[in-house]
Amino acid sequence: MSEVNPPRAWRNDAVAKVTGRARYADDLKFHGLLHAVPVYTDHVHARLRGVDTAAAAAAPGVVRVITAADVPGSVTFGQILQDYHMLAGDTIRCHGDVVAVVVAETRAAAVAAARLVTVAADPLPAVLDPEEALRPGAPLVHERHGTNVINHHRVRRGDVAAGFAASDVVVEQVFRTSFIEHAYLEPEAAVAVPRPDGVMEIYGSMQHPFSTRRFTAALLGVPLADVEVRSVPMGGGFGGKDDTAAIVCARAALAARLTGRPVKLTYDREWSVRESYKRHPYRLHYRMGLTRDGRIQAVAVRIVADGGAYCSVTPWVTWRSTVQCCGPYRVPHVACDTYGVYTNNVFTGAMRGFGSPQVNFCIEQLVEMAAERLDLSPLEIRRRNMVRQGDTTITGQVLDTHVVSLAQVLDRVVAESDYEARRGRCAHGRADGDELYGIGLAMSYRGMSLGAEGKDFNSAIVNVQFDGSILLETGIHENGQGAESAMVLLLADELGVRRERIRYRQASTSVIPDGGTTVASRGTLMGGGAVVHAARALKEKMAAVLAPRLGCAPGDVAFRDDAVWGPGGARLTIEEAVREMWQAQEYPYAFGVFQGPQVTWDEATGQGNAYFTWVYGCQAAEVTVNRRTGKVKVLGMWAAHDVGRAVNPPMLLGQFYGGMAMGLGYGLTEAVTIDAGRIRSLNFDRYRIARATDLPEMHATIVENPDPLSPSRAKGIGEPTNELMAPAIANAVAAATGRRYCEQPVRVDAAELAGGPAGAEGTEPDANGEAPCN
Amino acid sequence: MQLTINGRAVTVPDSDGARNLLEYLREDLDLTGAKNGCGIGQCGACTVLLDDRPVRACRKIVADAAGRRLLTIEGLAAPDGALHPLQQAFVDHGAIQCGFCTPGMVLTAHAFLLKNPSPTRSEIRRAISANLCRCTGYQQIVDAIESAASHYRR
Ligand code: FES
Ligand code: FES
Numbered sequence: 001m002s003e004v005n006p007p008r009a010w011r012n013d014a015v016a017k018v019t020g021r022a023r024y025a026d027d028l029k030f031h032g033l034l035h036a037v038p039v040y041t042d043h044v045h046a047r048l049r050g051v052d053t054a055a056a057a058a059a060p061g062v063v064r065v066i067t068a069a070d071v072p073g074s075v076t077f078g079q080i081l082q083d084y085h086m087l088a089g090d091t092i093r094c095h096g097d098v099v100a101v102v103v104a105e106t107r108a109a110a111v112a113a114a115r116l117v118t119v120a121a122d123p124l125p126a127v128l129d130p131e132e133a134l135r136p137g138a139p140l141v142h143e144r145h146g147t148n149v150i151n152h153h154r155v156r157r158g159d160v161a162a163g164f165a166a167s168d169v170v171v172e173q174v175f176r177t178s179f180i181e182h183a184y185l186e187p188e189a190a191v192a193v194p195r196p197d198g199v200m201e202i203y204g205s206m207q208h209p210f211s212t213r214r215f216t217a218a219l220l221g222v223p224l225a226d227v228e229v230r231s232v233p234m235g236g237g238f239g240g241k242d243d244t245a246a247i248v249c250a251r252a253a254l255a256a257r258l259t260g261r262p263v264k265l266t267y268d269r270e271w272s273v274r275e276s277y278k279r280h281p282y283r284l285h286y287r288m289g290l291t292r293d294g295r296i297q298a299v300a301v302r303i304v305a306d307g308g309a310y311c312s313v314t315p316w317v318t319w320r321s322t323v324q325c326c327g328p329y330r331v332p333h334v335a336c337d338t339y340g341v342y343t344n345n346v347f348t349g350a351m352r353g354f355g356s357p358q359v360n361f362c363i364e365q366l367v368e369m370a371a372e373r374l375d376l377s378p379l380e381i382r383r384r385n386m387v388r389q390g391d392t393t394i395t396g397q398v399l400d401t402h403v404v405s406l407a408q409v410l411d412r413v414v415a416e417s418d419y420e421a422r423r424g425r426c427a428h429g430r431a432d433g434d435e436l437y438g439i440g441l442a443m444s445y446r447g448m449s450l451g452a453e454g455k456d457f458n459s460a461i462v463n464v465q466f467d468g469s470i471l472l473e474t475g476i477h478e479n480g481q482g483a484e485s486a487m488v489l490l491l492a493d494e495l496g497v498r499r500e501r502i503r504y505r506q507a508s509t510s511v512i513p514d515g516g517t518t519v520a521s522r523g524t525l526m527g528g529g530a531v532v533h534a535a536r537a538l539k540e541k542m543a544a545v546l547a548p549r550l551g552c553a554p555g556d557v558a559f560r561d562d563a564v565w566g567p568g569g570a571r572l573t574i575e576e577a578v579r580e581m582w583q584a585q586e587y588p589y590a591f592g593v594f595q596g597p598q599v600t601w602d603e604a605t606g607q608g609n610a611y612f613t614w615v616y617g618c619q620a621a622e623v624t625v626n627r628r629t630g631k632v633k634v635l636g637m638w639a640a641h642d643v644g645r646a647v648n649p650p651m652l653l654g655q656f657y658g659g660m661a662m663g664l665g666y667g668l669t670e671a672v673t674i675d676a677g678r679i680r681s682l683n684f685d686r687y688r689i690a691r692a693t694d695l696p697e698m699h700a701t702i703v704e705n706p707d708p709l710s711p712s713r714a715k716g717i718g719e720p721t722n723e724l725m726a727p728a729i730a731n732a733v734a735a736a737t738g739r740r741y742c743e744q745p746v747r748v749d750a751a752e753l754a755g756g757p758a759g760a761e762g763t764e765p766d767a768n769g770e771a772p773c774n
Numbered sequence: 775m776q777l778t779i780n781g782r783a784v785t786v787p788d789s790d791g792a793r794n795l796l797e798y799l800r801e802d803l804d805l806t807g808a809k810n811g812c813g814i815g816q817c818g819a820c821t822v823l824l825d826d827r828p829v830r831a832c833r834k835i836v837a838d839a840a841g842r843r844l845l846t847i848e849g850l851a852a853p854d855g856a857l858h859p860l861q862q863a864f865v866d867h868g869a870i871q872c873g874f875c876t877p878g879m880v881l882t883a884h885a886f887l888l889k890n891p892s893p894t895r896s897e898i899r900r901a902i903s904a905n906l907c908r909c910t911g912y913q914q915i916v917d918a919i920e921s922a923a924s925h926y927r928r
Pocket of ligand 2 (some may be wrong): 236
């Protein structure tokens with residue numbers, strides 16, 4: 001950052017948030033506001049014959065009860081497959097399906113009346129296990145789809161049979177992961193306001209305003225231009241406030257349309273957990289072949305992801321898992337098959353990490369299991385196989401457009417955590433006292449942004465006002481991570497002005513072009529790229545007008561220290577420069593676009609340049625495991641990530657710490673409990689996210705290798721920090737106990753520990769392909 | 775019924791005494807700084823102070839506050855708008871992300887520092903352990919509270 005903007009913790013919304021003045025969706029009020037609530041049934045899979053709304057409609061304070069029959073537009077929608085029923089029609093496909101929305105003068109009246117809605121439904125056999133859903137004759141979740149397979153991705157590289165034949169050692173293991181709740185602290189909320197000009201205006205807790213607009217326009221049957229989604233502060237998303245949050249907004253808009261009044265639809269925690277999509281549980285069956293000297297020859301892996309009742313972005317999530325299924329290692333022979341599968345469970349979709357936490361949990365344990373067999377250290381096996389500058393990924397992409405910094409981040413974590421010395425203290429199941437000590441690490445590479453999932457571009461508008469103040473808007477959404485602040489800092493830096501000049505406009509889908517969703521750690525990369533391009537366009541435009549005044553050529557005009565300069569000290573203040581622009585009848589206004597460089601993908605072979613750039617990260621955890629109780633205590637956590645360039649270091653560190661903490665939850669405590677399709681862990685009493693006392697002090701190392709393909713030189717950080725702590729902890733627990741834990745979350749059974757260390761023996765799958773982990 | 779909210783006397787009709795305190799603050803008094811994150815006393819987002827002690831507004835009724843001093847996040851800054859040193863520390867240490875936990879977290883920390891102005895980091899962690907934050911990993915929140923403690927020692 002420049003002299004005029006010294007680096008320190010800064011965000012544009014901090015004061016509003018710390019004083020309680022920030023208005024989140026549920027904090028908004030409008031004249032004549034009505035309240036809506038959803039109605040569920042207790043069915044998991046059923047033919048719906050009818051919804052009886054008469055009693056509810058007659059209840060005190062009720063204005064309207066809405067069912068699928070009232071929808072003027074399309075009741076079904078989805079980002080990839082249009083299979084989501086925003087209000088259930090003839091079928092209930094999961095326990096979170098909504099059959100009606102009750103709209104009343106008060107929330108209490110709506111809640112009371114919702115209990116009076118009854119349905120006539122015939123239960124259908126439910127399919128709750130994705131492996132079962134794949135078998136012939138399994139009940140179909142979507143009959144029209146014809147199969148329960150949502151998608152099948154593959155990688156075919158080399159010849160795996162030859163690779164295994166050339167291997168001296170084969171490790172084989174089945175891993176499982178759980179449904180994970182995003183647990184954003186603010187449940188979904190939306191306010192829809194019908195405007196006199198015919199536009200439906202929406203304020204919602206969602207992280208994808210453009211997706212929200214598409215869902216809403218579809219449900220109302222109106223053009224996109226007739227829906228305006230305005231951003232308000234949002235209490236966390238982590239990938240979880242796309243589909244469900246958009247649908248909540250769309251339902252509020254439907255109620256507003258049908259009543260002609262503003263409608264608020266605020267979810268309580270139980271509705272949120274019941275209805276919103278989760279991180280996919282995976283079953284992953286890995287085989288890895290290596291030569292005696294520890295070089296990986298072949299990996300064969302079959303991944304089955306439970307997509308739940310609706311497609312959402314399952315094809316994209318599982319695609320990333322496929323591309324990254326071998327971790328950051330060179331593997332000449334790979335066969336990967338990944339299936340996204342419908343079941344009658346809660347649906348699954350985007351969550352911070354987006355398909356990488358599951359595969360990292362496995363592959364980072366598998367390489368260590370191989371190392372144990374080969375008597376190599378966890379570091380040595382990684383160093384022999386990890387990608388380096390110019391290496392080729394398993395999808396055939398040559399990593400040569402940026403600095404491949406995997407060795408750098410690994411070395412930093414090894415040094416910061418004093419890994420090698422601490423490794424020497426690991427108990428491996430043997431200790432004098434009750435506490436078994438262990439340290440473990442994990443590393444990854446991660447394709448940045450959307451890759452071949454979709455078109456990847458973004459825009460920014462910079463509009464300098466007559467007094468020298470500046471309005472900025474981009475197609476990136478503030479999810480709480482500090483995206484707006486990063487954009488402001490990048491603009492201030494590029495224009496050489498004080499950041500206090502810049503106000504980030506409350507974003508509106510009616511102003512900025514659709515920039516896609518603020519997921520995939522793409523905010524700073526894509527939005528920042530657009531900001532840099534807009535700033536450069538603005539400077540060019542201003543230089544052309546100001547050069548004569550500064551007595552130089554346009555190319556010699558410089559923007560710094562909150563002023564515009566010619567060579568030899570000629571100087572205009574920003575205010576003077578803006579007045580000159582007005583005199584010349586030129587607007588100091590610019591629109592900038594960043595188009596992500598082209599990526600390629602061949603779905604049949606799973607080969608291509610999947611992402612235009614990659615990030616590298618490594619994390620470590622130090623634990624003790626109590627031999628009597630099985631309790632795992634995390635004593636220390638370390639992380640090093642290459643971020644390209646640090647734009648707002650304190651906020652960047654916040655992404656490190658938050659991601660590591662969420663990763664600890666994934667590793668040790670988090671799993672949604674589902675009983676025959678019905679979620680039981682509906683609130684924080686039954687779903688344990690990390691508390692301040694569960695966490696040790698964390699150590700973060702920012703590594704900067706500016707990325708030539710990123711206009712701002714920055715890459716992303718939101719997800720990389722969240723994909724490594726669980727395998728690092730699993731490896732630490734293995735080092736402590738001498739046993740492997742192949743189910744996420746890691747739960748240590750003290751009774752098993754009494755038997756002593758087991759190593760990685762006996763991990764061949766039985767006839768059903770099930771391998772005991774220890 | 776007489777309440778003192780953020781230093782101001784507020785008269786509440788007795789008929790409202792049984793209403794949920796969080797809902798009353800948010801809907802009737804427009805004090806929306808206290809948030810509803812769980813509704814069952816588990817997350818701490820609704821924390822307000824009664825006579826300097828943190829309580830979960832989602833689990834209280836209006837009558838519980840009768841005759842006591844109630845402080846919400848809106849009442850912590852100086853009347854001229856200057857941030858309380860604890861609030862300033864949250865800003866300076868990057869302790870705020872989505873901000874949904876922030877009001878409850880700040881008030882919990884404020885009550886704690888009033889009682890213990892020289893805490894260790896692990897005492898701070900214990901003090902905020904019932905306030906959930908999904909964004910920050912708590913590290914910078916602990917930093918902020920630790921650094922603000924000196925203002926409570928005078
Ligand atoms: S809303 Fe009161 S503790 Fe969560
Ligand atoms: S800052 Fe988001 S929950 Fe704490």
